């Protein structure tokens with residue numbers, strides 16, 4: 207079968223902007239996109255540039271955008287992708303500067319992974335002599351499955367508008383060490399993640415969970431880090447109060463009151479409160495501020511459910 | 520088919536126009552609906568952050584209530600509720616140990632028990648799959664002839680393991696509904712992105728950038744309005760649009776936004792001949808007047 211592959215070519219040294227180029231390959235049964243690209247490079251265009259190594263979804267070097275989504279080229283059957291989308295359009299990962307064709311600058315990615323201290327530490331930051339631990343794998347919730355391919359960061363919508371954000375891969379890595387009982391630096395690592403580019407930047411858009419080729423589910427690890435943070439006493443910020451006050455309101459009323467929540471979240475933070483007041487007034491005049499504490503049917507059952515889990519924990 | 524309507528807190532709170540327009544539209548279409556009067560919040564993914572067991576039990580209560588009424592289809596009208604309640608349902612159905620543990624809590628506190636027989640479906644899916652777009656077409660008396668940008672939001676598409684209705688990479692259900700009302704769907708990248716709602720209060724620079732980017736792109740592509748199946752997306756794109764515009768203009772002083780945001784039932788309602796007033800459109804912060812002028 208002859209398959210057309212459209213590649214977004216770009217060499218910043220000579221090209222003004224990226225441009226598409228069509229290639230045609232004779233696709234064998236079960237051929238992956240990576241095999242096709244290697245064939246094109248060998249037979250048609252030696253300048254075609256991409257990273258790859260293991261060809262087995264292990265090394266994490268061949269992540270790219272295919273028909274708009276992040277995928278490992280070595281794991282992607284050409285025929286399936288063609289059947290699904292009716293076309294094969296290949297380009298570099300987003301949220302990272304392009305060096306050439308599908309090769310992107312990954313230095314910021316590595317720096318962010320390094321920034322979470324991805325190793326077992328003592329309280330003073332020295333390395334812990336490691337010992338194999340039984341049953342460790344279950345405790346890590348697959349956060350240790352990451353192959354550092356960058357697909358999640360490329361798909362991350364928070365990263366897209368805030369490039370300082372540590373991002374899903376680095377934070378999943380941070381959780382991997384927070385969850386490891388051999389690590390003795392849980393508190394300082396957690397504290398470092400409370401900053402402006404840390405765990406609270408995530409908008410929970412689920413893109414990282416969706417695109418990860420190794421089912422690491424970074425967003426779920428970020429949620430775990432948030433829970434650990436609140437448990438460890440980092441609970442006074444507006445971010446943490448979003449979770450605790452939301453939960454309290456539902457525990458009392460059975461439902462959320464969107465007009466009340468902002469007030470509870472920003473309580474005591476004059477600057478933030480002043481910012482929400484004008485909007486609150488506008489919302490009021492458009493009939494968007496429900497009257498607080500209207501009795502909700504079923505609230506008794508909800509309160510009982512809350513009490514049950516409070517007691518159990 | 521009988522549906523138990525799970526309205527969600529937003530439709531009963533800050534976006535009452537969603538509830539009103541839904542009732543108008545499903546009434547006209549003759550969908551068989553019983554409202555879950557004593558529903559509780561789905562948790563929006565936030566209660567999960569505090570305590571996943573608690574969130575599961577709250578959602579199990581909703582599912583068990585419908586089950587006890589003998590109804591095995593729950594209708595949501597909020598993309599976030601769909602993702603959270605639907606996702607919880609999926610896990611409760613597939614993970615027996617989880618279901619047992621949650622049922623113990625549920626029985627102890629409410630006497631209810633969930634057996635896993637319920638399906639959770641957003642109105643958007645019900646119209647496309649159960650009701651049918653052709654059937655819907657018969658109710659369209661006022662074809663709109665305007666350009667509408669579909670905005671799916673996150674939870675109705677992702678994770679596809681739990682949602683699985685639309686193709687997360689290239690969804691089509693909103694486009695189908697836009698065509699069914701005689702309007703033209705706008706193609707733009709933002710349609711499957713995030714509206715920024717979850718961090719609006721704590722990280723407004725992130726949320727406002729998202730609103731500015733998505734609305735800006737829709738506007739650039741000639742949209743007369745945007746439509747969303749999620750009231751939280753609506754809040755962020757509508758209530759915060761003016762602020763997003765201010766932010767945009769710090770860098771691009773000539774750019775303006777001003778794109779009306781419609782709830783999905785409002786779009787359908789307009790094409791069925793309901794008045795903007797009946798559909799609660801005076802409650803929007805971004806004025807829908809230019810759109811209404813164009814369709815009249």
Ligand code: SF4
Nearest residue numbers: 259260261264265266
């Ligand atoms: S990282 Fe491992 S699997 Fe990938 S190329 Fe190197 S040795 Fe092979």
Ligand code: SF4
Nearest residue numbers: 362408409411412414
């Ligand atoms: S869920 Fe959070 S970390 Fe994952 S892609 Fe979305 S914003 Fe980024």
Ligand code: SF4
Nearest residue numbers: 352353355356358418
């Ligand atoms: S979390 Fe998944 S997508 Fe992100 S870098 Fe690791 S393997 Fe790749």
Ligand code: SF4
Nearest residue numbers: 527528560561562563
């Ligand atoms: S999305 Fe909102 S607010 Fe809505 S029911 Fe679900 S949580 Fe409650």
Ligand code: FES
Nearest residue numbers: 261263266268280
């Ligand atoms: S080549 Fe190693 S992951 Fe694709």
